Amino acid sequence: MTVALDLATLATWLRDRGVEIDGELTGTRVGRGQSNLTYRLEDEAKRSWIARRPPLGELLASAHDVVREARILAALQGTEVPVPRLVGVCEDPAVADVPVVVMEHVDGIVLDRMEVAESLDPAVRRELGLNLARTLAHIHAVDVDAVGLGDLASRSPYAERQLKRWSRQFEASRTQERPDLDELTELLRANVPPPGDLSLVHGDFHIRNVIVDGERGGLNAVLDWELSTLGDPLADIGSTLAYWPQAGEAASGLFAASTLPGFPTRDELAGEYLEASGRDGEALAFWHTLGVWKIAIISEGVYRRTLDNPANTAEGGAPTPERIQTVIDHAWHIARTTGLAGR
Structure with a gap:
C-alpha cells in the first residue's frame, strides 16, 4: 500500500531536528487501525520510528487531530502512564497535506491478530x-x-x-x-x-x-x-x-x-x-x-x-x-x- 508521506522530505525534517538517520527512509503501514494512518519508518541502519497522519479524503469536524494527540503525549512524559517519546510534529506541506506526528518506536508486541x-x-x-x-x-x-x-x-x-x-x-x-x-x-x-x-x-x-x-x-x-x-x-x-x-x-x-x-x-x-x-x-x-x-x-x-x-x-x-x-x-x-x- 502506498505511503501517504514524502519520505525524503520527512528525513530532511528529522535530520534538521537532530535525529540521526542513515541513508533513505522507508515506510510501511502498520497496525489494523481504521482511523489515523500509522507507518513504521526505518533507515538503512535499521533504526525505526512511528509516523501518524490523518486518513485521506474529507474528514469529520474535530476528528483525527494528530497535533492534539502529540500534545497529550508530550504532557504525559514523566508520568506513570507509559507512552512513546514524541519526536515532533511536522507541518511541512511538502511531506503531507496534513500534519504528521513522529514518535519513537517502542519494542514489544501489539495484540491485533x-x-x-x-x-x-x-x-x-x-x-x-x-x-x-x-x-x-x-x-x-x-x-x-x-x-x-x-x-x-x-x-x-x-x-x-x-x-x-x-x-x-x-x-x-x-x-x-x-x-x-x-x-x-x-x-x-x-x-x-x-x-x-x-x-x-x-x-x-x-x-x-x-x-x-x-x-x-x-x-x-x-x-x-x-x-x-x-x-x-x-x-x-x-x-x-x-x-x-x-x-x-x-x-x-x-x-x-x-x-x-x-x-x-x-x-x-x-x-x-x-x-x-x-x-x-x-x-x-x-x-x-x-x-x-x-x-x-x-x-x-x-x-x-x-x-x-x-x-x-x-x-x-x-x-x-x-x-x-x-x-x-x-x-x-x-x-x-x-x-x-x-x-
Missing part, C-alpha cells in the same frame, strides 16, 4: 488484562492541571457531551437507516448518570491500542490518544469492557482475543480497575453500553470513509454493514444484561 494473542501463555494473558485495568487507573490519576492539560476540553458533564458528539458523528457518516441504533441512543439519553469525577480520559482504551511485553504481560506503551478528552473516568473502563467479548457470548463482530483462556472476565477487569482507582462502579452499566454504542458509530464512520476513498482501508479490511449490525446487537445485549434496558 488472534494468532498473536494465541501465542501468549495463559498466565501472561491474565497479567496483561489486569495490567490494562491498572494502567487505566494510572491515566485517571494524572493531575491534568499539573501536566498542562487542564484546558484540553470542556469540563461540562461528560455523558451529555458524548451523546451529543457521537450522535452528530453518526448523522454525518450514516450510510443507511438504523432504527435500533436510534432507539439505543434514546435509551442512553434517558439513563444519563449524575456527573462523576473529572480526569484525563483516553477515549479508546483497548487491547489493540497498547504495546505489550509478551513475556511478562506488562504494558510498554499506550497508543492512539486521538479521542482523549477531559471527562468521567468510568467512561474509559466502560469502553474497555465494550471491547472485551467473553467466551460463550454470541458473535459480536468485535476482536475476540479476550475470549481466550487466561484473560480476565469483564467482571474481573472492572473489579481490578475499581480497586486500583478507588472508584465506585454504580454507573458502569451506562458507560459499558455507551462504549459499545460508540463502537457501532465509529464503525459506521470507518465504513463511510472507505466507501469515499478505498485507500483508507486498513490491512484487516473495513467494517461491513452486517458486521456493524452485530455490534449494535451486542450493545443491546449489554444494555439488557447489565440492567440498563428495562429500568
Whole structure:
C-alpha cells in the first residue's frame, strides 16, 4: 500500500531536528487501525520510528487531530502512564497535506491478530488484562492541571457531551437507516448518570491500542490518544469492557482475543480497575453500553470513509454493514444484561 508521506522530505525534517538517520527512509503501514494512518519508518541502519497522519479524503469536524494527540503525549512524559517519546510534529506541506506526528518506536508486541494473542501463555494473558485495568487507573490519576492539560476540553458533564458528539458523528457518516441504533441512543439519553469525577480520559482504551511485553504481560506503551478528552473516568473502563467479548457470548463482530483462556472476565477487569482507582462502579452499566454504542458509530464512520476513498482501508479490511449490525446487537445485549434496558 502506498505511503501517504514524502519520505525524503520527512528525513530532511528529522535530520534538521537532530535525529540521526542513515541513508533513505522507508515506510510501511502498520497496525489494523481504521482511523489515523500509522507507518513504521526505518533507515538503512535499521533504526525505526512511528509516523501518524490523518486518513485521506474529507474528514469529520474535530476528528483525527494528530497535533492534539502529540500534545497529550508530550504532557504525559514523566508520568506513570507509559507512552512513546514524541519526536515532533511536522507541518511541512511538502511531506503531507496534513500534519504528521513522529514518535519513537517502542519494542514489544501489539495484540491485533488472534494468532498473536494465541501465542501468549495463559498466565501472561491474565497479567496483561489486569495490567490494562491498572494502567487505566494510572491515566485517571494524572493531575491534568499539573501536566498542562487542564484546558484540553470542556469540563461540562461528560455523558451529555458524548451523546451529543457521537450522535452528530453518526448523522454525518450514516450510510443507511438504523432504527435500533436510534432507539439505543434514546435509551442512553434517558439513563444519563449524575456527573462523576473529572480526569484525563483516553477515549479508546483497548487491547489493540497498547504495546505489550509478551513475556511478562506488562504494558510498554499506550497508543492512539486521538479521542482523549477531559471527562468521567468510568467512561474509559466502560469502553474497555465494550471491547472485551467473553467466551460463550454470541458473535459480536468485535476482536475476540479476550475470549481466550487466561484473560480476565469483564467482571474481573472492572473489579481490578475499581480497586486500583478507588472508584465506585454504580454507573458502569451506562458507560459499558455507551462504549459499545460508540463502537457501532465509529464503525459506521470507518465504513463511510472507505466507501469515499478505498485507500483508507486498513490491512484487516473495513467494517461491513452486517458486521456493524452485530455490534449494535451486542450493545443491546449489554444494555439488557447489565440492567440498563428495562429500568
